[in-house]
Amino acid sequence: MGSTTNTVRSFDVGRYEEDSLANRSGGSLNTEKITVLAGVSYLVATIIGFTFIPTQHGIFILWPPDAVLLAFLLLIPRRLWWVIMVAAVLPTHLFIQLHYKIPFTTAMEWFISNTGEALLGAYLISRMCDVAELFTEIRAFKRFLLVGVLGVPVIASLIDAGLVSTTELDHGHWLTWTTRLFPNMLAQLIIIPMIVTWCLEGKSWIGEVNLKRCVEGAALLTCLVSLTIGAIPFGISYTSEFQLVFLALPVLLWATLRFGVGGVSTCLLIISVIVCWAATNRQGSFPLSSLADVIHVQVYLCLLSLPVLFLGVLLAQHSRTQASLRESKACLIDSQEQERRRIARELHDGIGQSLALLQLELAGLETECSPETKTRIQSIGKQVIEVSGVAREISHGLHPSHLEYVGLRGALKELCRIFGRDMSLNIDFSQSMIPDPLAPEVSLSVYRVTQEALHNVSKYSHARNVGVRLQLVGNALVLEVQDDGIGFVINHQRSSGIGISNMQERIEAVGGRMSIKSAQLQGTKITASVPLKRVLRRCA
Numbered sequence: 001m002g003s004t005t006n007t008v009r010s011f012d013v014g015r016y017e018e019d020s021l022a023n024r025s026g027g028s029l030n031t032e033k034i035t036v037l038a039g040v041s042y043l044v045a046t047i048i049g050f051t052f053i054p055t056q057h058g059i060f061i062l063w064p065p066d067a068v069l070l071a072f073l074l075l076i077p078r079r080l081w082w083v084i085m086v087a088a089v090l091p092t093h094l095f096i097q098l099h100y101k102i103p104f105t106t107a108m109e110w111f112i113s114n115t116g117e118a119l120l121g122a123y124l125i126s127r128m129c130d131v132a133e134l135f136t137e138i139r140a141f142k143r144f145l146l147v148g149v150l151g152v153p154v155i156a157s158l159i160d161a162g163l164v165s166t167t168e169l170d171h172g173h174w175l176t177w178t179t180r181l182f183p184n185m186l187a188q189l190i191i192i193p194m195i196v197t198w199c200l201e202g203k204s205w206i207g208e209v210n211l212k213r214c215v216e217g218a219a220l221l222t223c224l225v226s227l228t229i230g231a232i233p234f235g236i237s238y239t240s241e242f243q244l245v246f247l248a249l250p251v252l253l254w255a256t257l258r259f260g261v262g263g264v265s266t267c268l269l270i271i272s273v274i275v276c277w278a279a280t281n282r283q284g285s286f287p288l289s290s291l292a293d294v295i296h297v298q299v300y301l302c303l304l305s306l307p308v309l310f311l312g313v314l315l316a317q318h319s320r321t322q323a324s325l326r327e328s329k330a331c332l333i334d335s336q337e338q339e340r341r342r343i344a345r346e347l348h349d350g351i352g353q354s355l356a357l358l359q360l361e362l363a364g365l366e367t368e369c370s371p372e373t374k375t376r377i378q379s380i381g382k383q384v385i386e387v388s389g390v391a392r393e394i395s396h397g398l399h400p401s402h403l404e405y406v407g408l409r410g411a412l413k414e415l416c417r418i419f420g421r422d423m424s425l426n427i428d429f430s431q432s433m434i435p436d437p438l439a440p441e442v443s444l445s446v447y448r449v450t451q452e453a454l455h456n457v458s459k460y461s462h463a464r465n466v467g468v469r470l471q472l473v474g475n476a477l478v479l480e481v482q483d484d485g486i487g488f489v490i491n492h493q494r495s496s497g498i499g500i501s502n503m504q505e506r507i508e509a510v511g512g513r514m515s516i517k518s519a520q521l522q523g524t525k526i527t528a529s530v531p532l533k534r535v536l537r538r539c540a
Contacts, residue, residue, distance in 0.1 A: 035084060035087050035088045036088070038069070038084050038088045038089070039087070039089070041195075042069060045067070045068040045191075046064075046065045046092070046097075048273070049062060049063045049183070051277075052279075053280065061183060061280065061297060062272060062276050062298075063180075065114055066114050066117050067187035067191040067195075068195065069084070069114065069115065070117070070192060071196055072195070073122035074126060074192075074196060075131070075196065075200075078123075078126075081122075089115060094111070117184070120156070121152040121188075124148075124151075125147055125148050128143045128147065129143050131196065132200060135196060135197050135261045135309075135312070135316065136261075136313065136316040136320055137313070138313055138317055141309075141313040144192075145189075148188050148192065153181055153184040153185045154181060156180075156184065157180040157184060179294075182295055182298040182299075183298065189302060189306070190265060190269050190305055191265075193261050193265040197261050198262050198266075216258065217259070220251065220258070220263075220267070223251050224248070224267050228248060228275065229274060248304065249308075252308045256308050256311050257315070260312055261312035261313060261316060264308050264309065265312075268301075268304070268309075271304065275301060279294075326508055329508070330510075333506060333509055337399070337444065340398040341398070344398040344399035345399075347395040348391075348392065355391065362377050362381045400415075400444075402414065403440075403443050403447060404440075407436055407438070408438055409470065411443075412431070412446075412450055412468065412470060415451060415454070416454070419454045423458040425457070425463065425466055426464060427454070427467075428465070428467050428468070430467075430468070430469050430470075431470040432470075432471045432472070434470060434472065435535065439534065439535055441509075441510055442535050445512075446470070446528065446530070448503075449503045449507060449514070449526075450468060453526050455499070456499055457481070457524075460488070461486060461523075461524060463483035463486075465484050466481065466483045467483075468481050469482075475532045476512075476530060476535075477532065477535045478527065479528045480526070480527050481526045482524070482525040483523050484523045486520065486521055487520045487521055487523055487524055488518055489520070507528045510534055511530065512528060512531065512534070513528070514527065514528040514529075
């Protein structure tokens with residue numbers, strides 16, 4: 001490779017091969033940084049694996065290196081896999097294995113089995129599903145469990161057991177297979193979701209960090225660590241770790257609901273490290289007096305992880321579906337506005353100009369006709385003027401072009417004036433602290449919501465007075481339309497018409513929210529708010 005800072009083409013649906021960690025993380029990482037990160041992560045993971053070896057058994061409780069390597073392979077194109085393997089994993093593996101006095105032959109055999117498992121898993125997973133959907137779609141997550149957590153570790157552990165059987169570390173083929181299988185399965189289940197989700201979505205999460213989010217995260221970690229460490233000293237029976245499940249589960253559900261798969265997988269790793277440390281040091285609920293006890297710890301951590309990960313993926317899938325629906329609605333609304341704009345232009349430029357020419361022709365005929373005919377032509381001219389005015393009003397109603405010239409404040413003021421005049425309503429419009437200019441899509445959505453709300457007031461409410469207020473409240477642009485009419489039953493109104501649904505969809509399309517308060521004979525108040533970051537998104 002001549003240069004290792006090439007930019008890989010951006011993600012294409014169904015095409016894993018051309019995607020890269022650098023592109024998915026916003027271009028902040030190049031190949032050298034990925035290689036260094038993979039090497040450091042593999043080193044730390046190997047140290048953690050060797051740390052959690054009960055001295056009385058000499059077997060691993062958790063073996064993270066394979067999972068770390070597999071996760072990084074999933075995040076880079078296949079043509080760069082050899083860079084990770086040769087430049088990062090091999091020297092790191094040999095250094096740490098020889099440091100722990102593992103024979104060179106055994107270390108190389110473990111390198112083959114570890115990297116073979118990661119390569120096979122990454123290849124199969126990337127062929128079967130889109131990596132970007134791995135922890136956001138239930139179908140892809142099931143395939144990950146089937147291949148990455150179950151299938152590949154079973155095959156790799158069989159091969160590993162065969163390799164180790166030729167060394168002095170052999171404890172019997174099936175015993176060796178068992179002691180390799182469960183640590184790998186546990187690590188794949190916990191570590192891969194954490195690395196993949198953080199690398200793919202970490203930058204967007206960091207961009208949304210605020211004080212409230214930081215306080216919540218600190219409180220979550222404090223509760224998690226306190227419950228896990230606090231439960232360790234109590235009891236040594238086999239039921240104690242399952243009591244710990246019920247202690248940790250509410251906090252994990254909290255992490256899942258508020259921080260998604262990335263947050264809950266991080267919490268699961270923290271719990272696993274604490275529990276493995278306690279088991280290695282014979283603390284609390286995990287007396288490792290036999291191999292069955294070690295497997296018991298691993299099964300406990302898997303049982304703790306699976307439900308919350310499934311829930312996290314299900315919530316992520318639901319969020320993606322909702323985002324897709326919102327995007328579809330926004331596209332439909334945009335298409336509707338484009339069609340309205342076209343029709344309005346045809347009315348204004350086509351029919352409007354034709355009527356203006358007709359009016360000129362009629363004016364020219366007045367000088368050539370008898371007085372009686374002249375009177376009729378003048379009458380027709382007046383009708384043409386009226387039709388022209390109606391066409392102009394329809395054109396402005398279909399597409400409020402004055403939004404582009406006078407802005408949202410001026411357009412709403414004029415809208416309130418016209419509605420008040422035509423519908424005999426006393427409309428009080430007020431505005432304060434409104435930034436200018438606003439994003440065009442936000443201005444149009446707020447204008448349409450106001451238009452629909454005033455239309456409903458004039459048609460259904462029998463109100464005499466209406467208040468329209470546009471203001472900044474906190475970090476949001478807020479529109480309030482309140483009348484003193486007869487009110488309505490909200491649920492019934494929503495089920496009987498589409499006006500409120502249209503308003504709701506328009507506000508949601510620009511990332512806002514809408515609420516309605518109404519009661520019979522007590523009037524109605526409609527409140528729509530749009531976050532300020534969306535309001536100013538396209539401002540210069």
